[in-house]
Amino acid sequence: MRFKKGMDYVHISKYCYTISIILTIVGVISLAIFGLNYSVDFRAGSSVDITLTQDLTEDQIHPILEGISADQGTAINPGDNRMTLRFEKVLDENQEMQLKEEITKLDAGASFEVNTVDPEMAKELARNAIYSVLISCIGIIIYVSIRFEWRFAVAAIVALLHDAFLVVAVFSIFRFEVDLTFIIAVLTIIGYSINDTIVIFDRIRENLRFAKLKTRQDLIDLVNKSVAQTIMRSIYTAVTVFIAALFLFLLGGESIRMFSLAMVIGLIFGAYSTIFIASPIWFLLKSRQKNKPAHAAS
Structure with missing residues (x-):
């Protein structure tokens, strides 16, 4: 049937x-x-996840990034009390410390998590x-x-x-x-x-x-x-x-x-x-x- x-x-x-x-x-x-x-997971570079205690704008962050490394293709992904910075090149120790110091001046309670992926x-x-x-x-x-x-x-x-x-x-x-x-x-x-x-x-x-x-x-x-x-x-x-x-x-x-x-x-x-x-x-x-x-x- x-x-x-x-x-x-x-x-x-x-x-x-x-x-x-x-x-x-x-x-x-x-x-x-x-x-x-x-993302940085599949290409060489550094990713910096920042937990903030106060609101920061991209206009406040951009001068810091330009002072550290203006040619590394940084990107800012703001979230609720969080901010993620992407770098197409791996940050060296001095650049990493400078970044933390500058952002800490804007938000003393900020905490950082840096993930680095090398080319291989x-x-x-x-x-x-x-x-x-x-x-x-x-x-x-x-x-x-x-x-x-x-x-x-x-x-x-x-x-x-x-x-x-x-x-x-x-x-x-x-x-x-x-x-x-x-x-x-x-x-x-x-x-x-x-x-x-x-x-x-x-x-x-x-x-x-x-x-x-x-x-x-x-x-x-x-x-x-x-x-x-x-x-x-x-x-x-x-x-x-x-x-x-x-x-x-x-x-x-x-x-x-x-x-x-x-x-x-x-x-x-x-x-x-x-x-x-x-x-x-x-x-x-x-x-x-x-x-x-x-x-x-x-």
Whole structure:
């Protein structure tokens, strides 16, 4: 008996593919031209986090920075009772002491935390970040291939790479700062997205066991039915986590702001890809299975 109720997710996915391809192309162009706005975590330099006891303005800080090192590309990120100074070059001991002395004159209760990354360490952190994402994807491919079948694994990885890349693209386009917490957010998004995708894949596999698939339309109905049976669970989960991430972004400290922002963006793309990318890709692979009738996955 064909499933006739609800939305035709397989048909809608054709338009979603177009949207995703356009966003991907824009992201590739942005990355090629502008790259990412790396924080001091991924490039050599110093980061000075200052906890203040009174409000200081950028106009008060700029003369101090110019007196210390006007050519090092300093940046000021003010927050509530906090200020973060970024230097593209590593501050030497004298510059660091001078900076502390000058700011202490303005706020005697100020406290400082200086983080320094040398060029080799910055390269190693960037390299390890890429490795961590790749290893995660390889592990997911192996798990899904064993647990389900290779078509599910391919669909899951395409959806995951789609989510991760679009988050990176958004950060490139809007020049948001990429730090270590951003990498943690991407890995968290991958974990969340695969969990949501596996729920739908498991439902597809269960429905395959009892389905009699004779035509392409039967397979379309099966995918639509499986998505419809799990979509509310996916939406409720996504909305719940999204609200938490959004309030972390709005009310959280400066140190987790980029993590929270990446989570908010990634959750949107993750919910979208789980429904309109992963399952339809599996359908395309299954429907093109040559010389074999569609049957339950082993």
